Amino acid sequence: MxxxxxxxxxxxxxxxxxxxxxxxxxxxxxxxxxxxxxxxxxxxxxxxxxxxxxxxxxxxxxxxxxxxxxxxxxxxxxxxxxxxxxxxxxxxxxxxxxxxxxxxxxxxxxxxxxxxxxxxxxxxxxxxxxxxxxxxxxxxxxxxxDGRDVAVDMLADPECLAWFKPVMLSEGTEFPNPFLGVNRDEHVERWKGMPVAGKAALRWRSAVRLSATLRRDLPAxxxxxxxxxxxxxxxxxxxxxxxxxxxxxxxxxxxxxxxxxKVGAWRTGLRPDDAGLVEKVARQELTRLGYLSS
The missing domain is CATH 3.40.50 (Rossmann fold)
Known part of the structure; x- marks a missing residue:
């Protein structure tokens, strides 16, 4: 059978x-x-x-x-x-x-x-x-x-950095694009000019949103x-x-x-400007998950 x-x-x-x-x-x-x-x-x-x-x-x-x-x-x-x-x-x-x-x-x-x-x-x-x-x-x-610690490791990972090249968002790219964290085609130029720390924050933000969806949809x-x-x-x-x-x-x-x-590696691993950008981009999710005070 x-x-x-x-x-x-x-x-x-x-x-x-x-x-x-x-x-x-x-x-x-x-x-x-x-x-x-x-x-x-x-x-x-x-x-x-x-x-x-x-x-x-x-x-x-x-x-x-x-x-x-x-x-x-x-x-x-x-x-x-x-x-x-x-x-x-x-x-x-x-x-x-x-x-x-x-x-x-x-x-x-x-x-x-x-x-x-x-x-x-x-x-x-x-x-x-x-x-x-x-x-x-x-x-x-x-x-x-913690998305800030994730950003530290992503910035030191050549494979992750390769995805942040402008060519990765081509004319055939579909939106929303959870993989890169870009929701609309009108955001493409802004993404291309964003520092890599911000792009890392977008990837983390999108990933934890997908995780939240799974938590809602899947049984315990x-x-x-x-x-x-x-x-x-x-x-x-x-x-x-x-x-x-x-x-x-x-x-x-x-x-x-x-x-x-180390937990909290972002405190020494991120430049102040990069840490501020990550917190700005992913503030809602960092706060929801308890990594950042509201």
Missing amino acids: RLPPHILVVNGIKVRRPVFLLGAPHSGADLVARALKRSPGFHVTMGRACVSHVLYAFARKPSIGRGPGATRVLRDALAESWQVLRGSCGQCPEPCREAGGVTGLGPCVATNTVTRFGDASPDLLYSAPVLQQAFPDARFVQLIR DQLLTLRYEDLALRPAQAVATLSEFVETRVSKVALYGRRLP
Whole structure:
């Protein structure tokens, strides 16, 4: 009998309750992915090209993600990413291999040990509605971090900075554009002339708004929101909460053994003008989330 369309089989294993880690850039999704990758039964991928190409296509042109074939395209990409083959880890970016403790080409897991799948590809957040349709039983963990600290790390990340080049908003760009945080085409010229700290604030602001939408639309048993600050300052409590949510014993060592960027790094990492711009652009969200006094 043919399996229902929402059941995906990878390596002979039915994909049930996959876990997807979401958040603005540098909000801590990679840290949680590191913990899950080292937890019993989990096979978590991060940034495989087959997935990233689809995610960025959906992010830059949202109408593609609303098309009839979007669900199948993303499911197929994830199925390819989750395949456990000889040398498969050689196709993973360095952060994924490092998180899994892989020194060669892999694979990082054995198929007979895998019971759960997950993905923490950068900017997965922008495909969350498609993931909901593709995997109705999925679990989502979204990470929230102070937008000012996020801006510090984004300004030091060449990959993030590459998205802020004026060419990224071309004539074919759709609006509103959550990925870059630009809502209308008449705002394009203003965006092009904005300092990069302001563009980082726009990306963070848009991401946390999407996170708020997910919190409103998804039932509590499918969505967990974690704060980066809790991961950094109270890792045992954060891991206990995560373990209960995903119904798996999550490794604490992955968090304890890693040096995390400091909470409040923006105080020394942002120039006063940049800090003021980030607070101006994202004031409403910073205030709503408790990072800025009203």
